[in-house]
Amino acid sequence: MSDTVTTAPAAVGPARLSAGTVRQYAAARSRLGDGTPRVLLLRAAPSWDAPAVQRTAGGLQVRVAVAPSVLAVHEQILGHLDAAEPADPKVLVVLTDREDTDLDPGLLARVYGGRIRSVDNWEVVQEAFDARGLDARLRGEKWAAEALLDAAATRGWPSLGRGLLSRDEALTRLARRRLRIGRHDTGPLGRPAAHDDGDRIDPVALFQWTLTPGGPDLLRALRGPERAGLARFLSEPEQGGSTGRIITALVDAEHGPDAAAYAVVCAALWGHAEADHDLYRARGRAERWLGETPPAQGDALDRLLTSFGQSGEAYVRGLVDRGEHRLADPVLTRAAQLVTQFGAHAAASASPLLEAGLDARFTAAGHAVSGGDAEKVTAAITALTEHALASDGAAQARIERVRMAARLQRWLKARPATIASVADGISYQIRELGWADRALEHLEAGGDTNTALSDAYSRIGHQVRERRRKLGRAFSERLAVWTSDGTDPRSMLTVESFLNRIVTPVVQSPGRRVLLLLVDGMSAAIAADLGEELRGQWAEFDPLTDATGQPVRRAVAAALPTLTTISRTSLFAGTLMKGDQNDEKRLFPLHPCWNGAPAAVFHKDDLRGPDTGSPFSTALSEALSNERTHVAVVLNTVDDRLGKEQKLGDGAWTAKEIGGLEPLLRAARANDMTVLITSDHGHVVERRGRKLDAVGGTVGSARHRTPGGPVAADEIELSGPRVVWPEPGARIVALRDHDARYTALKAGYHGGATLAEFSIPLLALLPFGAEPPAGWRELGDPAPVWWEEDTEAAVELEAEAAPTHAAAAARPQRRQSKKSAPAVPEGVIGLFGEEEMVPQPPAPQAPAAPSQQTTTDQAKETATPSAPATDPAMALVERLMSTELYQAQLGLLARPPRDKTILPRALTALVEAGTLSMTALAERAGQPATRAPGFAATLAQLLNYDGAQILEILPDNRTLRLHRAQLIEQFGL
Numbered sequence: 027m028s029d030t031v032t033t034a035p036a037a038v039g040p041a042r043l044s045a046g047t048v049r050q051y052a053a054a055r056s057r058l059g060d061g062t063p064r065v066l067l068l069r070a071a072p073s074w075d076a077p078a079v080q081r082t083a084g085g086l087q088v089r090v091a092v093a094p095s096v097l098a099v100h101e102q103i104l105g106h107l108d109a110a111e112p113a114d115p116k117v118l119v120v121l122t123d124r125e126d127t128d129l130d131p132g133l134l135a136r137v138y139g140g141r142i143r144s145v146d147n148w149e150v151v152q153e154a155f156d157a158r159g160l161d162a163r164l165r166g167e168k169w170a171a172e173a174l175l176d177a178a179a180t181r182g183w184p185s186l187g188r189g190l191l192s193r194d195e196a197l198t199r200l201a202r203r204r205l206r207i208g209r210h211d212t213g214p215l216g217r218p219a220a221h222d223d224g225d226r227i228d229p230v231a232l233f234q235w236t237l238t239p240g241g242p243d244l245l246r247a248l249r250g251p252e253r254a255g256l257a258r259f260l261s262e263p264e265q266g267g268s269t270g271r272i273i274t275a276l277v278d279a280e281h282g283p284d285a286a287a288y289a290v291v292c293a294a295l296w297g298h299a300e301a302d303h304d305l306y307r308a309r310g311r312a313e314r315w316l317g318e319t320p321p322a323q324g325d326a327l328d329r330l331l332t333s334f335g336q337s338g339e340a341y342v343r344g345l346v347d348r349g350e351h352r353l354a355d356p357v358l359t360r361a362a363q364l365v366t367q368f369g370a371h372a373a374a375s376a377s378p379l380l381e382a383g384l385d386a387r388f389t390a391a392g393h394a395v396s397g398g399d400a401e402k403v404t405a406a407i408t409a410l411t412e413h414a415l416a417s418d419g420a421a422q423a424r425i426e427r428v429r430m431a432a433r434l435q436r437w438l439k440a441r442p443a444t445i446a447s448v449a450d451g452i453s454y455q456i457r458e459l460g461w462a463d464r465a466l467e468h469l470e471a472g473g474d475t476n477t478a479l480s481d482a483y484s485r486i487g488h489q490v491r492e493r494r495r496k497l498g499r500a501f502s503e504r505l506a507v508w509t510s511d512g513t514d515p516r517s518m519l520t521v522e523s524f525l526n527r528i529v530t531p532v533v534q535s536p537g538r539r540v541l542l543l544l545v546d547g548m549s550a551a552i553a554a555d556l557g558e559e560l561r562g563q564w565a566e567f568d569p570l571t572d573a574t575g576q577p578v579r580r581a582v583a584a585a586l587p588t589l590t591t592i593s594r595t596s597l598f599a600g601t602l603m604k605g606d607q608n609d610e611k612r613l614f615p616l617h618p619c620w621n622g623a624p625a626a627v628f629h630k631d632d633l634r635g636p637d638t639g640s641p642f643s644t645a646l647s648e649a650l651s652n653e654r655t656h657v658a659v660v661l662n663t664v665d666d667r668l669g670k671e672q673k674l675g676d677g678a679w680t681a682k683e684i685g686g687l688e689p690l691l692r693a694a695r696a697n698d699m700t701v702l703i704t705s706d707h708g709h710v711v712e713r714r715g716r717k718l719d720a721v722g723g724t725v726g727s728a729r730h731r732t733p734g735g736p737v738a739a740d741e742i743e744l745s746g747p748r749v750v751w752p753e754p755g756a757r758i759v760a761l762r763d764h765d766a767r768y769t770a771l772k773a774g775y776h777g778g779a780t781l782a783e784f785s786i787p788l789l790a791l792l793p794f795g796a797e798p799p800a801g802w803r804e805l806g807d808p809a810p811v812w813w814e815e816d817t818e819a820a821v822e823l824e825a826e827a828a829p830t831h832a833a834a835a836a837r838p839q840r841r842q843s844k845k846s847a848p849a850v851p852e853g854v855i856g857l858f859g860e861e862e863m864v865p866q867p868p869a870p871q872a873p874a875a876p877s878q879q880t881t882t883d884q885a886k887e888t889a890t891p892s893a894p895a896t897d898p899a900m901a902l903v904e905r906l907m908s909t910e911l912y913q914a915q916l917g918l919l920a921r922p923p924r925d926k927t928i929l930p931r932a933l934t935a936l937v938e939a940g941t942l943s944m945t946a947l948a949e950r951a952g953q954p955a956t957r958a959p960g961f962a963a964t965l966a967q968l969l970n971y972d973g974a975q976i977l978e979i980l981p982d983n984r985t986l987r988l989h990r991a992q993l994i995e996q997f998g999l
């Protein structure tokens with residue numbers, strides 16, 4: 027039983043004293059604790075139902091007795107002071123309703139103070155807090171005095187240092203101690219720290235308290251006046267406000283522990299859902315949860331629950347955002363149960379916090395994707411990312427699949443490319459089709475349990491596979507002609523020319539060493555994934571300069587069939603051949619590209635460290651640290667995984683998934699090495715493929731066979747010097763569709779003639795700020811225009827462009843030829859300051875198209891198609907520069923450039939690339955890299971009108987992102 031008692035009306039007689047009052051009163055009389063047997067007489071109702079022995083905050087023990095008569099008082103005093111054995115405890119407190127005049131004066135002389143002491147509870151409270159005075163408002167809370175004294179227990183109250191005890195401070199301390207409400211200043215893990223000192227008890231503290239095991243029961247266990255008084259205090263606007271009113275009502279209704287869950291549901295019912303009959307019925311059921319006497323009625327209750335729901339939702343969302351799932355998950359689970367109990371399913375679907383709300387947003391995204399409206403899809407993706415549960419790993423993967431579906435829709439809207447040549451095909455694979463493969467793989471790897479999304483994914487997947495099949499078959503026809511004719515690759519990069527054309531310029535650059543990482547089986551799709559991640563820590567470059575003029579990510583043509591023993595050995599040897607690891611180790615260091623410097627190849631078995639703490643083998647560690655040695659390392663993760671398991675759930679490939687890649691990149695950075703990441707072939711992934719019989723031939727791999735028998739529609743016959751197996755110049759039959767194989771089921775295959783297998787991606791990387799080798803140019807964002815969510819207008823413009831991908835790649839060069847910048851005389855003031863501008867060399871002229879009589883495929887490999895009539899990026903920039911707003915912004919620049927070609931070149935590069943490093947942009951505009959930051963700031967001042975962030979400087983402070991949709995909208999284009 028609680029030792030808190032209620033003060034009786036004065037007319038009835040002396041009040042009953044609580045145990046806390048007695049303890050605090052005794053504690054304030056220091057002489058009582060001097061070890062001498064003493065008796066303290068207190069005027070009070072002679073009633074006591076607490077333990078007889080009490081301990082004060084200072085450690086003093088007292089025995090409490092009652093004396094309803096004069097005789098009883100005499101007996102208690104004499105029995106304590108004249109006992110034969112020493113009294114224990116030494117202090118006796120006698121509660122009596124007698125008067126001093128009723129007692130013998132000689133007996134009174136033997137008690138503490140020589141009289142019966144009258145107790146003023148507020149005086150004792152003041153003494154307990156060591157305060158110089160009490161707030162008058164506090165004295166008005168008649169229930170609080172005994173409660174404060176009783177709550178002191180054996181700990182007492184912290185001293186105020188003779189300050190004034192205010193009502194709010196006293197009641198805050200009382201509530202924190204009685205109810206164990208902690209403050210919500212948080213530690214490293216976001217857990218609230220428990221204190222019983224002052225400060226406001228706000229809604230967050232109250233919600234935390236309701237989730238404390240047994241917390242709400244503490245309020246219900248208090249006696250009536252104190253319970254009611256604390257409930258009123260917690261509901262005051264300066265404290266918990268509406269949250270306090272609802273929570274205390276829930277506690278009375280025995281629903282206190284569910285307050286946070288109830289708040290989440292209330293937020294949906296009174297904040298997010300649209301009103302209808304079902305909503306009002308659900309609200310009625312929720313209101314009844316507050317008990318027989320809710321804290322308000324009608325509109326007033328609606329306002330209370332609206333505010334309460336907002337506070338609770340914000341609190342729970344904070345738990346989710348901080349990753350405090352131990353608290354958040356049970357709340358959300360309970361909230362889902364309450365949704366069912368109240369019939370609030372429709373409201374829950376509008377919640378930005380409940381699982382039902384996330385499910386509804388995925389359904390909306392599925393309908394938006396099916397409808398094909400770009401704005402609705404973008405809005406649906408935004409709504410998904412704003413949901414509280416979107417930060418969960420599984421939800422992020424699902425949202426990424428929605429993005430991938432939207433990207434594929436934009437790709438499908440673009441005008442299909444025409445594969446006019448082998449060079450056209452591998453260029454298209456690395457710049458466009460590989461990205462589409464990447465997006466499709468996300469859909470295929472995960473799908474979705476949501477019917478609307480799964481249906482949309484199925485339709486999009488079918489359309490993408492059909493377009494890819496047509497492109498692949500067109501490419502295979504070009505490949506068959508090209509290989510059989512033995513056409514010179516000319517400018518096309520191939521495995522056998524890789525060392526000469528890519529590695530030699532690096533080796534010739536003073537002080538530069540090469541780390542060549544060959545990721546066996548890495549396709550263009552995987553390279554797009556890895557490249558996006560690595561560009562956050564490395565600068566990517568185009569290592570070649572050719573007639574296109576525009577820096578691009580490169581692809582390397584494989585040897586045939588597309589097998590490791592052929593393409594990888596050909597790359598390491600620098601000549602078309604079939605071989606093994608021994609051949610690679612022997613021939614790689616002998617290649618003339620090294621110019622006499624040592625070089626070494628390390629395969630999978632060479633990577634294991636000699637002991638537990640070593641990331642690399644001794645030989646590899648020594649090669650990496652040697653200042654002259656160039657290093658190549660084969661990483662087999664992708665190829666090994668294709669033989670064992672499908673990548674399900676999340677279709678992305680990250681650096682940490684490729685064994686050895688991250689430590690090798692760290693070593694390259696530490697040793698200032700130039701990093702080249704490439705492969706020996708791509709691959710196709712197994713997704714509901716079918717097995718074909720090798721009729722008339724012998725199976726050479728999962729995707730090729732020897733000639734013989736009829737050639738099926740899924741097959742293509744290849745011959746010529748590029749076919750190395752089973753001997754140079756042989757003939758093979760290879761599969762040209764993704765969904766076919768000759769051998770048993772695996773996770774993926776290679777050896778065929780698809781673009782995905784034949785096109786080998788290349789990533790050329792340097793640490794930020796490193797001086798690039800001669801001829802290297804930094805890339806902008808290599809993602810195609812349809813990859814970004816705000817590029818619908820650009821995709822529509824691009825759909826009207828020239829049909830061949832080669833023409834698209836050649837546009838920047840032809841534009842420079844048509845409008846090349848004149849040489850700038852020395853001394854001209856530049857855009858960034860007073861320094862002299864660097865003169866621009868004239869752009870090289872495009873080679874003339876060959877005669878129509880030239881062999882068809884030879885012409886297609888070497889010719890540059892004629893320029894399209896209209897370039898979408900340039901047309902957009904011309905419209906931009908003609909607007910009044912642009913001219914007004916230009917007039918605000920402190921130093922507009924005298925060279926009128928600088929801004930058009932820069933703006934066109936931004937429109938084409940979307941995302942571009944500052945130094946790459948400066949290069950496109952013909953400016954020194956040292957002026958890149960100033961140039962970026964000037965462009966931002968020019969474009970970011972009226973607070974709109976059209977040109978964004980990303981957090982790395984070296985990359986720019988142009989938001990095309992905002993540019994078009996802001997400038998009325």
